[in-house]
Amino acid sequence: MMIDFHVHTTASDGQYSPSELILKAKEKNISAIAITDHDTVSGLEEGEKAAREAGLNFIRGTELNIQWPTGEFHLLGLGLKEISSSLNDIIENLQKNRDERNIQMFELLKKKFPELSWEELSEMFPGTTLGRPHFARYLVSKGIVKQNQVAFDLYLAKGRECYVPRTGANLDEAIVAIRDSGGYPVIAHPMSLFVSWGKLPDVISDIYDRGVMGLEAFHPGARNSECFRLNELGRKLGFFITAASDFHGEKIRKDRKLGHTCGGRKIDEKLIPEIEELVAMLKNNN
Secondary structure: OOOOEOOOOOOOOOOOOHHHHHHHHOOOOOOEEEEEEEOOEEEHHHHHHHHHHOEEEEEEEEEEEEOOOOOOOOEEEOOOOOOHHHHHHHHHHHHHHHHHHHHHHHHHHHOOOOOOOOHHHHHOOOOOOOOOOHHHHHHHHHHOOHHHHHHHHHHHHHOOOOOOOOOOOOOHHHHHHHHOOEEEEEEEHHHHHOOOOOHHHHHHHHHOOOOEEEEEEEEEOOOOOHHHHHHHHHHHOOEEEEEEOOOOOOOOOOOOOEEOOOOOOOOOOOOOOOOHHHHHHHHHHO
């Protein structure tokens, strides 16, 4: 069995629509998939319908930005059943903050490059929740940079002149909202917390005690050694372990492939022995 529990669609900053993504997963022989778009659940209905028609196990999910003092904290909600009013409120606030941030970043970019147009950017990505990856692709299309990553390196990454900090959700409120929705809170790509290994066990243990149940130990943005170390730490603390590609699409991240994680490994029983039980737990929750 091959799975992928962290992928993105055009409902946030992915390249493919939910239906297109499900078809690609089917082509890759993926048995179970979770759509986890940033700060939204708007792609789940389409994705679930497409998965049902394709015969895939579908896990309803989301990825919430959490306020965090260092790095970034993204909290996955997997196996969502009914979207609670508390989760809806958090999503609405995050989307409002995202829209305000986008406008601020675009204004900074436009000061450097007056030829940029918000209308042109919006027309380039119709029906999509805009984010920095879209800004990067727009800059490439205008010939300002040659590659998406260059746009981040020069202008959009944290600390660069056109970067605007995010406003995230409160962790405890997000945990409650996900669990109120019948879901399981999961720490996405833990290395992005930017916590040293010396402090990480205590930090992760505290997050577990606050109600987060899963740990995404395997992620392509981390080194192999880090992933296996996270796997060992997470299991010791009582988390269930997940793995993901964090796939956005080939045009956005060429190095990330559906159904594969750190070191190009397939996400299957060899990586997560209890994979069938994990799929059953999250799928039966819907």
